[in-house]
Amino acid sequence: MTIVDDGRPADSMRLRVTELARLREEAHGGPGPQATAAQKAKGKLTVRERVGLLFDEGSFTEIEPLRRHRAAGFGMEAKKPYTDGVVTGWGTVDGRTVFVYAHDFRVFGGALGEAHAAKIHKVMDLAEAAGAPIVGLCDGAGARIQEGVTALAGYGGIFQRNVRNSGVIPQISVILGPCAGGAAYSPALTDFVFMVRGTAQMFITGPDVVKAVTGEVISHDALGGADAHAAVSGVASLAYDDEEECLADLRHLLSLLPSNNRELPPHLPSADPPGRLTERLNDLVPADPNRSYDMHAVIEEIVDDGDCFEIQPLWATNIICALARMDGHVVGIVANQPAALAGVLDIHASEKAARFVALCDAFNIPLVTLVDVPGFLPGVDQEHGGIIRHGAKLLYAYCNATVPRVQVILRKAYGGAYIVMDSRSIGADVSLAWPTNEIAVMGAEGAANVIFRREIAAAEDPEAVRAQKVKEYRSELMHPYYAAERGLVDDVIDPAETRHRIIGALAMLRAKHVPLPSRKHGNQPQ
Template sequence: MKETVVQGDPAATERHRRSGKLTVRERIGLLLDPGSFHEVEPLRRHRATGFGLEARRPHTDGVVTGWGTVDGRTVFVYAHDFRIFGGALGEAHATKIHKVMDLALRAGAPLVSLNDGAGARIQEGVTALAGYGGIFQRNAHASGVIPQISVMLGPCAGGAAYAPALTDFVLMVRDTSQMFITGPDVVRAVTGEKVTLDGLGGAEVHASVSGVAALAYDDETSCLEDVRHLLSYLPSNNRELPPAVATADPPERRTEALLDLVPVDSSRSYDMRAVIEEIVDDGEHFEIQPGWAPNVVCALARMDGHPVGVIANQPSSLAGVLDIHASDKAARFVTLCDAFNIPLVTLVDVPGFLPGVAQEHDGIIRHGAKLLYAYCNATVPRIQLILRKAYGGAYIVMDSRSIGADLSFAWPSNEIAVMGAEGAANVIFRREIAASDNPDEVRALRIKEYRSELMHPYYAAERGLVDDVIDPADTRAVLIRSLEMLRRKHADRPSRKHGNPPV
């Protein structure tokens, strides 16, 4: 990769390295295939005057733009150079980014941004702000058309933070990257709260508290390696299918380990990730937002070499209930997969929505509707598998046949009902139980009756709401055969400008 146009000020480079950061071209070199980078407008300079800018007109204007390849596939990139104006965005800087974003959209190729900038260039005033507006508009227009990945490798403050927020994935590096709208000094002046940069908008905060970041890393190298890995699951654009790869994992492999991994007793916990590893190719999956809303698992994986999106309740966290954050997380993942032609496999073991005043007041109805809306609009192949319990509205929302799943399968341990047998019996037979001389005996009898008549494993199958009750050991083979059948699925939707989703 050439360094002839701009080397960067040696003192600035040394300060940059002392902060634990790689240089802009080192980062690009780790992201792209060796020797594949083609730079766009390396000689660009700003034309601003005043406030000392006329005396400082370095080439690139603080951002390196261009294209290269990742595993042989074209990828566009722009990367801030913190050594030049702190990576701050001015008119020329923004124009370069606009150009590479337009090229990516025309070429139908992913766009990766390596963010390490101090926001808008104050000396250029409103033209800098207009530059951000142009980026935001292009982010929105490219959404669902080409994959957009934002890699946070330094500060990102103020309005600049909205550009990454508009992209498909945000990846952050611990200790060196932060995102926030107003910094610690402003927060302290307005609210009196004292907080550090990392405490306000560091990688851990956004990966586990706010949900802004998909993943957090200890160093830039591992982060950029995972960007390459993530791209391997995604098509170049929404007109293509995601790339398939050869696998040595037999599609008919029996998954007998599932019998031991998942307890028959629906009150016992287990780790859904182990189930996913048993089902997918070579046990490999790429989990999105593992630290946020852990009661639902969202992961990219492959089955018989073809990418799939897996959405699963996580019994080891809050018993796998759906709450506000889990609904938001799953809804966005469903929408992402649908936009980029990635089939959906939904693994269901859900006791319902999380009850509570806080959940209701904070809008669980609205947030749960996001997941419902996402599934109902998804046109990719959709398969539901019910492992154990599936109660109430949460059963419907987790891609049931009634909202458009192409196929629904269940294990013999499944329980599909409005609610658990204990709760149902207490509601239906409450007067009888209250009037009885032996309420515990009557309650137990009615619970057994409800379970045997309405919750037996074949009740839903008998009514066509489950396509088949399958042996857990056949799970991988059944899913792969079904996905193969659905690979050329075509679904039409009513003509409209766009829907009005709950937000």
């Protein structure tokens, strides 16, 4: 045998490299074909397949693949698989760095223990240091019972990092399996939550506990499935029929977000001319303020190539929140939806829009607000449910936002809802209105009934007098140029100019800077 200067066999390094390759292959292969078959039988991809769909081909770099737990007792000594049930690392999405942690349900059911949590903490810290988004592919059974309180402490470390990085780097949770108990709080702290129908469930207490405590009988999916959270609770941003579609949309979302709060979102050259006239809007939106229409059609007409990425499309459908591009620059669009509840603001719509406005402001995404709102939804349930404080959340979010803000009033804008929908009085940089705009404390009918109630009541023909007073009020205080005459609207424009005027205003505001008072943070409405 040939001996090198330090006395080691010449081929010892090759032997060690061979052993390393074997260990890496073992870590990459997971617990074996039987566990993989069980995963597939549930209609779920393996953790490696998911990571492969998320990242550009060949770009993923794994960290700590050989990490194993050091727990003792309860049979843990005999089970020490590599990765400890979570794959962590980074790669690129469309050439931009993104970090990931992905639970492997085949190992301990994806349950979190001390080593498992330490790997997640490490990759979250790396994402923060690198200033890059982090994605959690969640498919785990919660805290690892065999490791006791150390598992719970591991969750605490994740939550603390979620909060520290909130508004600093984009955080996205993708629920691909169970996510129960304390584990559900981390997704709730992130910016977006994606869920897959049929396999994903999130809840604090499962159906068995619900039945034992309240007597209610409900399935896992009905309690915490994708549609329950996308349409009822509002916890999920989006729901998908399969993992492939979900991860493809995740890549699309990442293309619309900056890597961190110190950067602007990626700009892409657009073939859609910024000066394109939007003539179709003259036919899409009825002049009658009481007639309905679909605001989605308006948005598609003004954004680049009609393409937008709607957030929470199944929840609080009376308001639309979407990311899109205009002249290649990313914008956040908030729009009342007359096709749902006439576009009123209620508790859920206020919460949905407030969170979206705060997200856009945190990540330097200009805001475009399309207004057609009859007011706040009246009702005992709304008042007792706290519409005052929930509506104040949207007001707070807009007042707090320092990004460029452009408001367009399409038709009606009544009462406090007009103020809340980014009016000039709360800081909109540019406010435009169509010739169909009606800005007032309330609708003409309601105003006439209040102001002239005695005159109407005393008239021989109350209906004729009421109609006359409604006409007078509308012509004197609600005509399309009333707000413009008082400087509350910058201009009344032809709807065909909408895209061109918004893009021009945003270009003018691109270098906007707003000095803020010195404070630790505000105390926003709860």
